[in-house]
Structure formats: structure tokens, C-alpha cells
Amino acid sequence: MYYEANVLKRRDVASLGAVEAAFREGPLAAALRAAPSIERRCGLGADAFEREYRRGLRPVVMQGAAADWPAVREWSFERLAERCGDTRVVVDSYSSQRARETTFAEFVSLLNGNTGTGTVPLYLQEWYYQEHCAQLAADLPELDIAQYDFRRELYGEAVSTNHQLWIGQKGGITRLHQDSYMVDVMHVQLVGAKRWSVLGPRANLPRTGDGRANFGRLVDHPDTELMQCVLEPGDVLYLPAQWFHRIELLEDSMGLGRKCLDPIHLQLHVRQRMAELLAIALNAEEVKKTHPELFNVVMARNRTWAGRMNIDLSKLRP
Template structure:
């Protein structure tokens, strides 16, 4: 992966009320930080100088800042750590190339039946996504669940949803500030009559299935995928409901899970965890990239990343392997059921270091 791509320079500072005619752009903390970042990334002094001069900084001043940063012992130590990071990134990129040698790499298999042994070896240990198509035939949910059924059976109960998401592109990261409690009947009416929207959504964070009033939903779940521990179903499952147009933004989970589509369709876009260095992951498990409208100028490392895509139909279940990035869009009014009760090491086993890059 290239290490000499200059990152975006800081925004110009607000001008002072009065500036002498010959004044140049002042050196701010943001510019000093930018120079330090470029030095650690391995960018050349010439390339940095060009950017700074084009931004209006005096060339002599810029040269002094750059030369001082190149010899700064803190930056030297940072460069050494970046070199170690580059080795890790190159190892991941090489493994990704091996995965992509498989001509079927970008095809997500749809299979009606998989044994426990094959599921464990081929998909869990092999870290491959899979769509199961056969195990929900005996689910009462497939015959019963609908918005109107939800309203009839649970309309009097309160539920936690996410609301007012349109106004905040970070609605997933800031999900706590978007929590609202509404009556199920009112929310069903809003979803049915409101048309396509990403402004409101009953997501996995609602914890509905831990409430006694929603326990009948669990009675509607029949045969589980291979290797699932049914005794853990109520504690490790979630219910989803929303209109067409809801989007779960690009992120990865910290465990493996199944997601069964009961009503409506969802389009899943997935990216290998080995591609993480190219997804600008600077905030916990989230990427700022929108796969529906990728901005390659802002995120140039995204170019060439292989994106897998599959539409999950009613009755189908997607298996999400460990660490796979995914962005999900509902194509219809959607009722879904997700669960992580896989009878293998899963919950509270895998350890991720989540970056939170401090903005100065």
C-alpha cells in the first residue's frame, strides 16, 4: 500500500479583520500537525513544501517547519512505529491477494443445507460469508410476521427506536442521542405510511427481546442454522423493523452472527477484514465511507477494494464471519431477526483495539 500519499491539508484559518497586504497564510497548530503526519507517512519534503506554498505559506517559513519536523526525535520515533504498521498492512494485503485468486471470491454462496462440521471448517474457520436458504421453512414467523401482526400483538407496548437520523450523518456513532421511545402501534403506522426513509429505524439496540412482553416473537423462531445453541437464543438475538431505505452504515462487528430476513429484502455489501487499512477506520468499528456513493477523491485507498454484494430474500439467512465490514440497505419494508448464539467461541472472546483518533 502506498505510504507517500499526501493527506488532505487543513482548512484555511479564518482571516483576521485586517491583514497587511504582503502577509502570508499563518502557521497554525493544524498545519504543524499536518506536517508531522506527512513526515511519519513517509512523504517527501518537496511534496509537503509544494502543498504549503500553494496554500499561501511563505516558502522559507514552510521549509523551516518541515526541516525541524524531519529531525524531531518524536517524529523519528513515530516513523519507526509507522514502519511496523506498514509491515502488518502489507501482510494483510498479501493474504487478501491470495483470497482473491479464487475465481469465486466475489460470489457469496447460497446453500440450502450445510452440516455443522462443514460450516465450522469452511465458513467459520475459513472466514467466508454464506447465505442459507433452507432452514426457515418451519418458522412460524415466515407465515405470521407482518407490520399489521406486529401492531395487533404488540401495539400497546413501548419500544426504543432510532429517530431523526437524516440530520446527522454519524447517526450510528451517535446512536445514543437518537434514542426515542414510542408505542409499537404508532411506529408501525409511521413505517407503513411514510414511504422509503432512513430517518427512523427499530434496530438491534432496542433490546426488545429481553422484555417479557415481546417474548412471543421468540416462539416464532423455528430451526436454527448449523451449530447454534438454542438455549442462548433469547439472550443473544435482536429484532429489526423499518421502512425501505434504512441504511446501516459501513462498520464491522466484534463477533460472528446470523441475520435472517423474514419480511422484505435487504442488500448487503461486504468487505474483507484484510482490507481494513484501506477503509479509513479512525473511529471504533466505523468507516466514514458510504458504499452507495463512494468518494474516491476523499478516500483514494478505497480504489481497488473488492466489494461483495448480495440481496437477502425473505426466508434467507446471511452468516457474517468475524470482522467483515458491511453496509446494509433495506429495499422494502423489512422485518429481520439477528442472532449470535453460535455454539463456538464468539461473544466476549475476540479482542479488538478500536482506534479513536483525537481531532485537535
């Protein structure tokens, strides 16, 4: 079995739990309190974005860049339930223990009832709304700065606009991860506020001689580049490929995950896609063991992707 030495990259339950605990009340929580903010820019044009951030692979928050979007001005849980109430969704899909399938309308009524001390916040993560609720896309216009997304050329327009919605309750968490397939993150905050904690792509959490994660080494190393920001409605965060990120919902929240493939990452992107498909096709049992929390998410993601490319999964060849 392949052994991943960097604990930040491991997807088994124990490693995920150790990193999350360190963020909640351990060494990473303390480091975060002293961590610098990601730069915030108001009125940043496409050329300046390109020159000052994308070429240098530096994160930036574009304050209010989507403030005039219909989704930012008009959306609420109830409004979406009126428009997509019958759509089937998997709530808490990032947790093998809590994942459950329901309708969007039922999810919203669960949210309303899920309050008080001791309740675990509900989170609809990585929802490919365009599969069954495509009409929402009209409220989420394309960003000027996202024109470089090479997935258009690679897979066609439908897949390049294969964006995800993240809808959840105050206190919800998306654990630290790097996005798959070498894509850049462009996250648009639509409703509510959330805190992003990010680490640079070279961040490394090794183990000590007795096998425990060495958080001291992580926190002290310059490659860790720990930073944070709070996104408010209308803000857009650009995070270059391979930056680690952890998200905490400070209020009930909705966000749009708009991914972009920079052509400089094309070869690695294709390799990762192929590696994932081959692992699922040829080695699914082992992948279930190494990625127990994410196996179903990866399957759902690939089914959606195939659907948007009109690939019939019941056939080897059309």
C-alpha cells in the same frame, strides 16, 4: 484521546457520513456494482457449513434455510402490532438526531403515514424484543448451525438467545460497521428484501496527506474483499466476526440478528466487553465524544444484557 487511523472503524459523525456518502453515490457505489456476490447455497447441512465456511471464516448465504419459520410465513407489521403494541421501543436509535421513543403500535402507524417523496424511512434497529415481548421467540426457532455459540457457556441460556430484530421501511440504511464483541453474524431475513454490502475484516480506509479519506486505496486493495448479496425471506446470512457490513432495505423489511460467539474469539470477546464497561464507567464523557451516534445504543444494550443476567444495576454486589 485515542486516534483510530482506519476511517472505517471511526464512529464520529464526519467519518460515518463520509463512508455513507461513498456508498450512496461515490467510489464505493461504483465498486459495488462490479462486486462479486456472496456465495449462495441451498440445502447446506450443519457439517458442510462447518467444514466449508465456518472453519475457513468465509461468508455464505443459506438460501431458504429458515423458510418454514412461523415468523417468515406469518409476520407483518400489523400482526406484530397486535402482539406487541404496548411495548416501548426506540425508533432510529442509530441516529442521535432522529432517535425517538414510542410504542410498537405507534411505530407501525408512523410507518403507514410515512410515505411519499422526501420522507426519511423509519427504522427500528437492534430491538431486543425478548426483554418485553418474549413470546415472539416461539416464531424464531434456534438454527442448527448456531449451536457453537459459546455465550451459552459464558453467560447462560438467556443471554445466548439475546437476539435482535431489525424492522424498517424501504430505503432504511444501517451504516457500515463491524459488530462489537467479536461475534459472528447470522442474519435471518423474515419479511421483504435487503442488500448487504460487506468488506473483509482487514479492510482499511486510510487518509491522504491532506486528511481526506483515500477511497481509491480502499477499493483497489485486495484486503478489501468487497462483496454483496440480497437477502430474501427465509435466507440466512453467515458473516464471520469482524466483517464490515452495510445494509439497505430494498423493501419494507424485518430481519433477525442472531449472533454467535466462536470459542476461538473468547478472549477477545471478554476483553472487548470489559473495555466497553470500563469506558462507560470510568470515561463516559469521552466515549460520548468519540461515539456520539452510538452512546445511547451502547447504554441500552448493556442495560438489556444486565437485565437478562439478573444483574441489579443499583448495587455493586448482590
